[in-house]
Amino acid sequence: MAAKTLTIDGKQVSAEEGATILEVATDAGIKLPTLCHLDGVYDVGACRLCLVEVAGIGKLLPACTTKISEGMDVKTDSERLRKYRRMTLELLFAERNHVCAVCVANGHCELQTLAYSQGMDHVRYDYSTPKWSVDATHRLFGMDHNRCILCARCVRVCWHIEGAGTKNVSGRGAKATIISDLNQPWGDSETCTACGKCVMSCPTGALFYQGSTVSEMERDRTKLEFIVNAREKKQWLP
Amino acid sequence: MKLRVATVWLGGCSGCHMSFLDLDEFLIELAGKIDLVYSPIMDVKEYPKNVDVCLIEGAVCNEDNLEILHTIRERTKVLVSFGDCAVTGNVPAIRNQLGLSNDENVLQRAYIENAQDNSSLPKAEGILPLLLKRVVPVHEAVYVEYFLPGCPPPAGRIKALMVQVLGGQTPKLEGTQLKFG
Numbered sequence: 001m002a003a004k005t006l007t008i009d010g011k012q013v014s015a016e017e018g019a020t021i022l023e024v025a026t027d028a029g030i031k032l033p034t035l036c037h038l039d040g041v042y043d044v045g046a047c048r049l050c051l052v053e054v055a056g057i058g059k060l061l062p063a064c065t066t067k068i069s070e071g072m073d074v075k076t077d078s079e080r081l082r083k084y085r086r087m088t089l090e091l092l093f094a095e096r097n098h099v100c101a102v103c104v105a106n107g108h109c110e111l112q113t114l115a116y117s118q119g120m121d122h123v124r125y126d127y128s129t130p131k132w133s134v135d136a137t138h139r140l141f142g143m144d145h146n147r148c149i150l151c152a153r154c155v156r157v158c159w160h161i162e163g164a165g166t167k168n169v170s171g172r173g174a175k176a177t178i179i180s181d182l183n184q185p186w187g188d189s190e191t192c193t194a195c196g197k198c199v200m201s202c203p204t205g206a207l208f209y210q211g212s213t214v215s216e217m218e219r220d221r222t223k224l225e226f227i228v229n230a231r232e233k234k235q236w237l238p
Numbered sequence: 239m240k241l242r243v244a245t246v247w248l249g250g251c252s253g254c255h256m257s258f259l260d261l262d263e264f265l266i267e268l269a270g271k272i273d274l275v276y277s278p279i280m281d282v283k284e285y286p287k288n289v290d291v292c293l294i295e296g297a298v299c300n301e302d303n304l305e306i307l308h309t310i311r312e313r314t315k316v317l318v319s320f321g322d323c324a325v326t327g328n329v330p331a332i333r334n335q336l337g338l339s340n341d342e343n344v345l346q347r348a349y350i351e352n353a354q355d356n357s358s359l360p361k362a363e364g365i366l367p368l369l370l371k372r373v374v375p376v377h378e379a380v381y382v383e384y385f386l387p388g389c390p391p392p393a394g395r396i397k398a399l400m401v402q403v404l405g406g407q408t409p410k411l412e413g414t415q416l417k418f419g
Contacts, residue, residue, distance in 0.1 A: 093326075100419025101322055101389035102329060107419070116416040121385040122325050122377060129334035 006072035021063035021074055022050055032076055033085060033114055036151035037064045038201055039221065040228040041160055046151055048088050049114065052076050060084065082118070089115050094125040095174060096132060097146035098204070104144075104217040105205030111149060112204075128174070135180070137187030140210055141199050143178065148206040150176055154198035161227060166192040178206075200224055241290045241404065244276035245320070246310060248303040249330040249373065250296030253390040254321035255279065258293070260393035264400075271404055287313045291403055293320040293386070297330040298379045302367035311380040318399070318409075322389040322418055324376045331373040341369035384409050387418050 005014040008025050015024040020043065025032055035047035045065035052063045055073035063076070075081070092098075092111060100106050132145035150169065155178065158167040166189050170179045180186040199207045200219050208217050229235045247255060255278060261268065275286045285306060292314045298304055311317065322328040336343040350357045360366055376382055386399050395415050402409040 097332070097335060099326075099328055099332060100417075103419065112418060115418065116414060119412065119416065121387060121411065121416050122319065122375070122382075126378065127327060127331065127334070127375075129331065131335045131337070 004068050004070045004072075006068050006070070006074065008074045009076055015068060017068075019068050021052060021061070021066050021068055021072075024068055025063060025074070025076060030076055032063055033118065034064065035110055035114060035149065035203055036153060038153045038156070038224065040225040041153070041156040041201075044152060044156070047092075047149070049085055051081060051084060053078060053081060085118050086120055089118055089120050090123045090125055092149050093120075093123045094127050095130075096148065097127075097129060099146075102214055103147060103205040104208045104212045104214065105147075105202075106215040108215070108218045109205060110203035130174070132177075135186050136210070137185035138189075138192070138194070138210070139187065140194055141186070141196065142208050142210055143180075143186060144206050144208065145177060146206075147204045148178055149204055150178070151203060152178075153201040153203065154178060154207060157197040157201045157224060161224060162193060162195050162197050164191050164193050164195070167198055197224060240271060240273045242275050242286075242288060243272040244274070244285065244289045244292040244310070244314065245278070246276070246285075246292060246294050246296075246306065247278040248294065248296030248307070248324070248376075249299030250321065250323040251329075252278070252295070254293075254295040254323075257321075257388075257390035257393055258396055261397055262393070264393075264397050268400065268404075285309050285313060289314040291316045291318065293318045294324050294376050294382075295320045297323040297327045298370065298374045298376060299330050300367040300369050304370065304379060307376065307379050316383045316403070317376070317380065318384045318386055318403075319376045319382050320386050320396075321391055322387055325385050325387045326418065327373050327375045328389060331375075334372050338371065341371055344369070385416075386411070387416055389419050 002017045003014050004017050008028055008030055011028060013024055013028045022032060022037065033049045035049045037043055043064035045062035048062060050063040051060040053075040054061055100112055135143040152169055155167045155169060159165050166180050168179050169176055170183055171177055180189045181191055199209060200223060205217060245255065274280060275289060276282050292310050294317060298307060319325045323330055333340045333344040345359050349359050386395065388395055398415060399409045399411060
């Protein structure tokens, strides 16, 4: 494949055609904030945290789904980007009920970590405090919709690594929700193989192991990447 | 001149004040630099005038909280939202999920549905403050200068902020010092 040359934060880099800005930036040692991105599954550009500026294009583009092109001039950090990232994080916190103090993922949550690393000291928007349920019908796992940010990582790992297709997104906008099968209790799902990949992929406390309490949910993301590498590249060592 | 400092306890568990007491020997240093003029750990009935800094623990849950908050804003130069309940609403704000008349629903749930004996709603006009329709973080009720998140904020984080305030700087917390929860 042809190589493309581009500039990221003033740094000249070259990469193969078809690579995304996020992949190239990561290889170049530039760290972008991400939330819906997960190593091992394809990107969807859902969370808008990896937005970057590309010279000549007025709107901001998600680094995870934008392919590189020859001569591209990318900026991953600016006053404007920081402003939008913080706004996005605040809106995520305002949309559902993320009460960090009583969350299974407290201390191991990607949303929480991003919030403080982006300097979010409070949320300027009114909290919408919607009423969402907790599905604790599965014998091994639970789903707390209050803490879901709709990144759809669980849906992607369920369909494309496990191949079970249990998890889906139903509805639109703020009312969108993660469902099991045909929107039935998770415990009644006939397709769920109880593999736990969705739990492993969740960035917040939305998916958890039954019985876990505050701060107990730790996850090992590298396991998902390991499975994908083993399958696709026949690399069996982590 | 010593800074006139106050701390106040609204709808919270007092954990932030416990964490404040965890400042240990720094409290002695602090005592030399500030005048504590109002606090739940001292016996002063009325919020005084001309306060320099007030640390506010807890969310705004009832009419008393709201009233004193307006007094505080009027009489204080710098307000600090002290801990997650003040900053986000946190656990006290969970009742907001019960809908628009959650102030009634939450009492119903606690004092009627879950009561074993003598189920009745607590009512004492002029003594028990009425619950607000919605629990809100402090900055939704009055303007707040600085935010000190954490449940509770660890003593080191409180110290970091106090040192900056005492030094006359604009307090700036960064990274893990801004962690919620």
